[in-house]
Amino acid sequence: MAMMPKRVKYRKSQRGRMKGNATRSNYVAFGEYGLQVLEMSWITAKNIEAGRVAATHFLHREGKVYIRVFPSKPVSSKPLETRMGKGKGEPEFWVARVRPGQVCFEVGGVTEEVAREALARVAHKMPIRCRFVRRRHAV
Amino acid sequence: MDKTLLLEAQIREHTGSKAAARVRKQGQIPGIVYGHKQDPVAILLNAHDFSEGLHHGHRLMDITVGGKTEKMIVKELQYDHLGRNIVHVDLMRVDVTEAVRVSVPIELKGTAKGTHEGGIVEQHASQLEIECLVTNMPESIVVSVKELGVGQAIHAGEVALPEGVTLVSPPEMLLAACHVVAAAKTTEELEAETPVAPEVIGEKKEEPAESGE
Numbered sequence: 001m002a003m004m005p006k007r008v009k010y011r012k013s014q015r016g017r018m019k020g021n022a023t024r025s026n027y028v029a030f031g032e033y034g035l036q037v038l039e040m041s042w043i044t045a046k047n048i049e050a051g052r053v054a055a056t057h058f059l060h061r062e063g064k065v066y067i068r069v070f071p072s073k074p075v076s077s078k079p080l081e082t083r084m085g086k087g088k089g090e091p092e093f094w095v096a097r098v099r100p101g102q103v104c105f106e107v108g109g110v111t112e113e114v115a116r117e118a119l120a121r122v123a124h125k126m127p128i129r130c131r132f133v134r135r136r137h138a139v
Numbered sequence: 140m141d142k143t144l145l146l147e148a149q150i151r152e153h154t155g156s157k158a159a160a161r162v163r164k165q166g167q168i169p170g171i172v173y174g175h176k177q178d179p180v181a182i183l184l185n186a187h188d189f190s191e192g193l194h195h196g197h198r199l200m201d202i203t204v205g206g207k208t209e210k211m212i213v214k215e216l217q218y219d220h221l222g223r224n225i226v227h228v229d230l231m232r233v234d235v236t237e238a239v240r241v242s243v244p245i246e247l248k249g250t251a252k253g254t255h256e257g258g259i260v261e262q263h264a265s266q267l268e269i270e271c272l273v274t275n276m277p278e279s280i281v282v283s284v285k286e287l288g289v290g291q292a293i294h295a296g297e298v299a300l301p302e303g304v305t306l307v308s309p310p311e312m313l314l315a316a317c318h319v320v321a322a323a324k325t326t327e328e329l330e331a332e333t334p335v336a337p338e339v340i341g342e343k344k345e346e347p348a349e350s351g352e
Contacts, residue, residue, distance in 0.1 A: 002329050007338045021220035056323040101220040137193050138244040138266045139213045
Protein backbone atom coordinates (compact mmCIF):
# COMPACT_ATOMS: atom_id res chain seq x y z
CA MET A 1 0.00 0.00 0.00
CA ALA A 2 1.73 3.19 -1.17
CA MET A 3 0.05 6.12 0.59
CA MET A 4 -2.19 5.96 3.64
CA PRO A 5 -2.40 7.68 7.02
CA LYS A 6 -0.07 6.53 9.81
CA ARG A 7 -2.75 6.94 12.48
CA VAL A 8 -6.52 7.19 12.18
CA LYS A 9 -9.33 7.85 14.63
CA TYR A 10 -11.68 5.33 13.05
CA ARG A 11 -10.79 2.32 10.90
CA LYS A 12 -13.82 2.52 8.60
CA SER A 13 -15.77 5.42 7.18
CA GLN A 14 -19.09 5.96 5.45
CA ARG A 15 -19.06 6.82 1.76
CA GLY A 16 -20.30 10.39 2.12
CA ARG A 17 -21.40 12.73 -0.65
CA MET A 18 -19.38 15.33 -2.48
CA LYS A 19 -20.61 18.58 -3.95
CA GLY A 20 -19.28 21.95 -5.07
CA ASN A 21 -15.87 23.00 -6.31
CA ALA A 22 -12.47 23.11 -4.67
CA THR A 23 -12.09 26.25 -2.58
CA ARG A 24 -8.60 25.43 -1.38
CA SER A 25 -5.59 23.93 -3.19
CA ASN A 26 -7.04 25.32 -6.42
CA TYR A 27 -3.94 27.11 -7.64
CA VAL A 28 -0.29 26.25 -8.28
CA ALA A 29 1.48 26.96 -5.00
CA PHE A 30 4.81 25.07 -4.88
CA GLY A 31 6.05 24.34 -8.39
CA GLU A 32 5.61 26.34 -11.57
CA TYR A 33 3.15 24.10 -13.40
CA GLY A 34 0.36 21.89 -12.16
CA LEU A 35 -2.29 19.37 -13.04
CA GLN A 36 -5.80 20.50 -12.18
CA VAL A 37 -8.69 18.12 -11.71
CA LEU A 38 -11.86 18.99 -13.66
CA GLU A 39 -14.28 16.46 -12.20
CA MET A 40 -15.43 15.32 -8.81
CA SER A 41 -13.96 11.96 -7.90
CA TRP A 42 -12.16 9.65 -5.54
CA ILE A 43 -8.52 9.15 -6.51
CA THR A 44 -7.07 5.96 -5.10
CA ALA A 45 -3.62 5.64 -3.55
CA LYS A 46 -2.75 3.39 -6.50
CA ASN A 47 -3.66 6.15 -8.98
CA ILE A 48 -1.53 8.67 -7.10
CA GLU A 49 1.42 6.27 -6.91
CA ALA A 50 1.12 5.48 -10.63
CA GLY A 51 1.14 9.21 -11.38
CA ARG A 52 4.19 9.78 -9.17
CA VAL A 53 6.12 6.94 -10.83
CA ALA A 54 5.18 8.18 -14.33
CA ALA A 55 6.33 11.73 -13.60
CA THR A 56 9.57 10.89 -11.77
CA HIS A 57 10.50 8.31 -14.41
CA PHE A 58 10.03 10.88 -17.18
CA LEU A 59 11.89 13.64 -15.34
CA HIS A 60 15.05 11.54 -14.69
CA ARG A 61 15.91 13.33 -11.42
CA GLU A 62 15.42 16.72 -13.08
CA GLY A 63 13.02 19.12 -11.40
CA LYS A 64 10.73 18.26 -8.53
CA VAL A 65 7.31 16.64 -8.33
CA TYR A 66 4.87 17.80 -5.66
CA ILE A 67 1.86 15.65 -4.75
CA ARG A 68 -0.92 17.77 -3.30
CA VAL A 69 -3.52 15.13 -2.57
CA PHE A 70 -3.45 12.52 0.15
CA PRO A 71 -5.64 9.41 0.38
CA SER A 72 -7.16 9.77 3.84
CA LYS A 73 -10.47 7.94 3.31
CA PRO A 74 -10.65 4.17 3.76
CA VAL A 75 -12.90 2.24 1.39
CA SER A 76 -14.13 -1.12 2.62
CA SER A 77 -15.51 -4.04 0.67
CA LYS A 78 -16.92 -7.46 1.37
CA PRO A 79 -15.02 -10.58 0.36
CA LEU A 80 -16.25 -12.56 -2.66
CA GLU A 81 -19.00 -15.16 -2.20
CA THR A 82 -20.06 -13.76 1.14
CA ARG A 83 -23.68 -13.53 2.17
CA MET A 84 -25.07 -10.10 2.95
CA GLY A 85 -25.07 -8.87 6.52
CA LYS A 86 -22.60 -9.76 9.26
CA GLY A 87 -21.35 -6.18 9.41
CA LYS A 88 -19.30 -3.84 7.28
CA GLY A 89 -16.43 -5.24 5.24
CA GLU A 90 -12.76 -4.65 5.93
CA PRO A 91 -10.89 -1.60 4.54
CA GLU A 92 -9.50 -2.54 1.12
CA PHE A 93 -7.91 0.64 -0.20
CA TRP A 94 -7.53 4.36 0.49
CA VAL A 95 -8.78 7.28 -1.56
CA ALA A 96 -8.36 11.05 -1.78
CA ARG A 97 -11.53 13.03 -2.38
CA VAL A 98 -11.02 15.67 -5.07
CA ARG A 99 -13.38 18.35 -6.33
CA PRO A 100 -13.19 20.32 -9.61
CA GLY A 101 -10.38 22.86 -9.45
CA GLN A 102 -8.07 20.93 -7.12
CA VAL A 103 -4.42 20.93 -8.20
CA CYS A 104 -3.30 17.36 -7.53
CA PHE A 105 0.24 17.33 -8.94
CA GLU A 106 2.82 20.09 -9.43
CA VAL A 107 6.17 20.19 -11.16
CA GLY A 108 8.95 22.73 -10.66
CA GLY A 109 12.50 23.34 -11.90
CA VAL A 110 11.90 22.26 -15.51
CA THR A 111 10.87 23.96 -18.74
CA GLU A 112 7.23 24.22 -19.73
CA GLU A 113 7.55 21.61 -22.49
CA VAL A 114 9.06 19.06 -20.08
CA ALA A 115 6.45 19.85 -17.42
CA ARG A 116 3.64 19.49 -19.96
CA GLU A 117 4.86 16.06 -21.03
CA ALA A 118 5.43 14.89 -17.45
CA LEU A 119 1.98 16.03 -16.34
CA ALA A 120 0.34 14.54 -19.44
CA ARG A 121 1.74 11.20 -18.36
CA VAL A 122 0.33 11.75 -14.87
CA ALA A 123 -3.06 12.71 -16.36
CA HIS A 124 -3.19 9.37 -18.18
CA LYS A 125 -3.01 7.61 -14.80
CA MET A 126 -5.86 9.63 -13.32
CA PRO A 127 -9.42 8.30 -13.41
CA ILE A 128 -10.79 11.74 -14.40
CA ARG A 129 -10.29 14.64 -16.81
CA CYS A 130 -7.45 16.97 -15.85
CA ARG A 131 -5.82 20.05 -17.36
CA PHE A 132 -2.39 21.65 -17.34
CA VAL A 133 -2.17 24.94 -15.37
CA ARG A 134 0.48 27.59 -14.75
CA ARG A 135 1.07 29.90 -11.83
CA ARG A 136 -1.31 32.83 -11.51
CA HIS A 137 -0.27 36.45 -12.12
CA ALA A 138 1.63 38.11 -9.28
CA VAL A 139 -0.02 41.32 -8.09
CA MET B 140 7.81 49.51 -15.11
CA ASP B 141 7.49 51.96 -17.99
CA LYS B 142 4.43 50.20 -19.31
CA THR B 143 1.04 51.74 -18.75
CA LEU B 144 -2.20 50.68 -20.26
CA LEU B 145 -5.11 52.98 -21.02
CA LEU B 146 -8.47 51.43 -20.26
CA GLU B 147 -11.99 52.77 -20.22
CA ALA B 148 -14.17 51.78 -17.24
CA GLN B 149 -17.88 52.28 -16.70
CA ILE B 150 -19.38 53.07 -13.33
CA ARG B 151 -21.28 50.03 -12.07
CA GLU B 152 -24.73 50.96 -10.84
CA HIS B 153 -26.04 47.52 -9.95
CA THR B 154 -23.98 45.68 -7.37
CA GLY B 155 -24.41 42.20 -5.92
CA SER B 156 -23.69 38.70 -7.13
CA LYS B 157 -26.59 38.46 -9.61
CA ALA B 158 -25.77 41.75 -11.31
CA ALA B 159 -22.07 40.80 -11.36
CA ALA B 160 -22.84 37.42 -12.97
CA ARG B 161 -24.92 39.19 -15.62
CA VAL B 162 -22.10 41.57 -16.59
CA ARG B 163 -19.54 38.74 -16.66
CA LYS B 164 -21.70 37.01 -19.28
CA GLN B 165 -21.49 40.19 -21.37
CA GLY B 166 -17.68 40.05 -21.37
CA GLN B 167 -17.01 42.50 -18.56
CA ILE B 168 -15.26 42.23 -15.23
CA PRO B 169 -16.72 43.88 -12.14
CA GLY B 170 -14.21 45.73 -10.02
CA ILE B 171 -13.69 48.36 -7.40
CA VAL B 172 -11.48 51.44 -7.25
CA TYR B 173 -10.26 52.82 -3.94
CA GLY B 174 -7.45 54.83 -2.40
CA HIS B 175 -6.38 58.44 -1.81
CA LYS B 176 -9.09 58.84 0.84
CA GLN B 177 -11.78 59.08 -1.81
CA ASP B 178 -14.98 57.09 -1.86
CA PRO B 179 -14.69 53.64 -3.42
CA VAL B 180 -16.26 53.35 -6.87
CA ALA B 181 -17.70 50.14 -8.31
CA ILE B 182 -16.66 49.82 -11.95
CA LEU B 183 -16.87 47.57 -15.00
CA LEU B 184 -13.88 46.76 -17.22
CA ASN B 185 -13.67 45.03 -20.56
CA ALA B 186 -12.59 41.46 -19.69
CA HIS B 187 -10.59 40.87 -22.87
CA ASP B 188 -8.63 44.15 -22.75
CA PHE B 189 -7.87 43.83 -19.06
CA SER B 190 -6.73 40.18 -19.30
CA GLU B 191 -4.55 40.97 -22.32
CA GLY B 192 -2.93 43.80 -20.39
CA LEU B 193 -2.17 41.51 -17.46
CA HIS B 194 -0.68 38.85 -19.76
CA HIS B 195 1.63 41.49 -21.17
CA GLY B 196 2.87 42.43 -17.70
CA HIS B 197 0.89 45.63 -17.10
CA ARG B 198 0.26 46.29 -13.43
CA LEU B 199 0.05 50.07 -13.65
CA MET B 200 -2.91 51.31 -15.66
CA ASP B 201 -4.42 54.62 -16.70
CA ILE B 202 -8.12 54.09 -16.20
CA THR B 203 -10.83 56.51 -17.23
CA VAL B 204 -13.76 56.44 -14.83
CA GLY B 205 -16.60 58.91 -15.38
CA GLY B 206 -14.51 61.05 -17.78
CA LYS B 207 -11.56 61.37 -15.36
CA THR B 208 -8.32 59.45 -16.04
CA GLU B 209 -6.37 58.25 -13.01
CA LYS B 210 -3.32 56.06 -12.50
CA MET B 211 -4.14 52.81 -10.74
CA ILE B 212 -2.35 49.62 -9.81
CA VAL B 213 -3.87 46.17 -9.68
CA LYS B 214 -4.17 45.38 -5.99
CA GLU B 215 -6.02 42.07 -6.05
CA LEU B 216 -7.44 39.61 -8.54
CA GLN B 217 -10.14 37.04 -7.90
CA TYR B 218 -10.44 34.01 -10.13
CA ASP B 219 -13.17 31.45 -10.74
CA HIS B 220 -12.79 27.98 -9.21
CA LEU B 221 -10.69 26.71 -12.14
CA GLY B 222 -8.54 29.82 -12.28
CA ARG B 223 -9.52 30.37 -15.91
CA ASN B 224 -11.31 33.71 -15.72
CA ILE B 225 -10.89 36.78 -13.56
CA VAL B 226 -14.15 37.39 -11.71
CA HIS B 227 -13.27 40.57 -9.81
CA VAL B 228 -10.50 43.11 -9.68
CA ASP B 229 -9.37 45.56 -7.00
CA LEU B 230 -7.68 48.72 -8.30
CA MET B 231 -5.91 51.27 -6.12
CA ARG B 232 -5.44 54.93 -7.05
CA VAL B 233 -1.78 55.91 -7.04
CA ASP B 234 0.28 58.98 -7.72
CA VAL B 235 3.45 58.95 -9.83
CA THR B 236 5.43 60.40 -6.91
CA GLU B 237 4.06 57.83 -4.49
CA ALA B 238 5.93 54.78 -3.18
CA VAL B 239 3.92 51.57 -3.27
CA ARG B 240 4.37 48.07 -1.90
CA VAL B 241 3.94 45.43 -4.56
CA SER B 242 4.72 41.76 -5.10
CA VAL B 243 6.73 41.08 -8.23
CA PRO B 244 7.55 37.69 -9.73
CA ILE B 245 11.06 36.27 -9.43
CA GLU B 246 12.73 35.09 -12.60
CA LEU B 247 15.70 32.72 -12.27
CA LYS B 248 18.26 33.26 -15.01
CA GLY B 249 21.17 31.11 -16.12
CA THR B 250 22.30 27.56 -15.52
CA ALA B 251 23.59 26.90 -12.03
CA LYS B 252 27.12 25.58 -11.52
CA GLY B 253 25.69 22.87 -9.32
CA THR B 254 23.58 21.37 -12.11
CA HIS B 255 26.80 20.12 -13.77
CA GLU B 256 27.60 18.31 -10.50
CA GLY B 257 24.30 16.45 -10.45
CA GLY B 258 22.26 18.99 -8.48
CA ILE B 259 18.98 20.69 -9.30
CA VAL B 260 17.88 24.26 -8.65
CA GLU B 261 14.74 24.45 -6.61
CA GLN B 262 12.84 27.73 -6.46
CA HIS B 263 11.37 28.23 -3.01
CA ALA B 264 9.68 31.60 -3.51
CA SER B 265 7.97 32.88 -6.62
CA GLN B 266 7.31 36.46 -5.54
CA LEU B 267 9.25 39.18 -3.78
CA GLU B 268 7.63 42.07 -1.97
CA ILE B 269 9.24 45.41 -2.75
CA GLU B 270 8.66 49.10 -2.21
CA CYS B 271 9.28 51.56 -5.02
CA LEU B 272 7.93 54.53 -6.89
CA VAL B 273 5.02 53.67 -9.14
CA THR B 274 7.06 54.66 -12.18
CA ASN B 275 10.00 52.45 -11.12
CA MET B 276 7.96 49.31 -10.64
CA PRO B 277 9.87 46.41 -12.24
CA GLU B 278 8.00 43.78 -14.24
CA SER B 279 10.01 41.02 -12.55
CA ILE B 280 13.13 40.61 -10.43
CA VAL B 281 15.81 38.71 -12.31
CA VAL B 282 17.98 36.52 -10.08
CA SER B 283 21.11 35.02 -11.59
CA VAL B 284 21.77 31.47 -10.43
CA LYS B 285 24.98 31.00 -12.48
CA GLU B 286 27.26 30.93 -9.41
CA LEU B 287 25.01 28.62 -7.41
CA GLY B 288 26.84 25.43 -6.44
CA VAL B 289 25.53 22.27 -4.79
CA GLY B 290 24.49 22.99 -1.20
CA GLN B 291 24.33 26.74 -1.78
CA ALA B 292 21.29 29.01 -1.60
CA ILE B 293 20.20 32.50 -2.57
CA HIS B 294 18.30 34.61 -0.04
CA ALA B 295 16.19 37.71 -0.63
CA GLY B 296 18.82 39.96 0.96
CA GLU B 297 21.46 38.88 -1.58
CA VAL B 298 19.47 39.91 -4.64
CA ALA B 299 20.64 43.00 -6.53
CA LEU B 300 17.53 45.16 -6.85
CA PRO B 301 17.09 47.88 -9.47
CA GLU B 302 17.77 51.46 -8.42
CA GLY B 303 15.05 53.03 -6.31
CA VAL B 304 13.63 49.66 -5.24
CA THR B 305 13.80 48.56 -1.61
CA LEU B 306 13.12 45.10 -0.25
CA VAL B 307 10.11 44.55 2.03
CA SER B 308 10.25 40.75 2.23
CA PRO B 309 12.49 39.43 5.03
CA PRO B 310 16.14 39.39 3.83
CA GLU B 311 16.58 35.83 5.11
CA MET B 312 13.75 34.54 2.90
CA LEU B 313 14.98 31.60 0.80
CA LEU B 314 14.56 32.15 -2.93
CA ALA B 315 16.42 29.29 -4.56
CA ALA B 316 18.73 26.46 -3.53
CA CYS B 317 20.76 23.89 -5.38
CA HIS B 318 20.92 20.37 -4.03
CA VAL B 319 21.38 16.82 -5.13
CA VAL B 320 18.14 14.90 -5.45
CA ALA B 321 18.07 11.44 -4.00
CA ALA B 322 16.85 8.73 -6.33
CA ALA B 323 13.07 8.48 -6.27
CA LYS B 324 11.83 5.55 -4.24
CA THR B 325 10.30 2.67 -6.09
CA THR B 326 6.80 1.48 -5.28
CA GLU B 327 8.24 -1.66 -3.65
CA GLU B 328 10.49 0.41 -1.35
CA LEU B 329 7.57 2.60 -0.32
CA GLU B 330 5.40 -0.42 0.34
CA ALA B 331 8.08 -1.94 2.53
CA GLU B 332 8.23 1.27 4.60
CA THR B 333 4.51 1.68 5.20
CA PRO B 334 2.62 -0.60 7.56
CA VAL B 335 -0.20 -2.78 6.26
CA ALA B 336 -2.85 -0.88 8.25
CA PRO B 337 -2.73 2.41 10.14
CA GLU B 338 -2.73 2.57 13.91
CA VAL B 339 -6.16 3.37 15.38
CA ILE B 340 -6.01 6.16 17.97
CA GLY B 341 -7.34 4.99 21.33
CA GLU B 342 -7.60 1.34 20.35
CA LYS B 343 -6.13 -1.02 22.90
CA LYS B 344 -3.45 -3.20 21.46
CA GLU B 345 -3.78 -6.88 22.09
CA GLU B 346 -0.93 -8.04 24.24
CA PRO B 347 0.61 -11.33 23.23
CA ALA B 348 -0.57 -14.11 25.55
CA GLU B 349 2.12 -15.35 27.87
CA SER B 350 3.09 -18.87 27.14
CA GLY B 351 2.24 -21.26 30.00
CA GLU B 352 4.91 -23.44 31.49
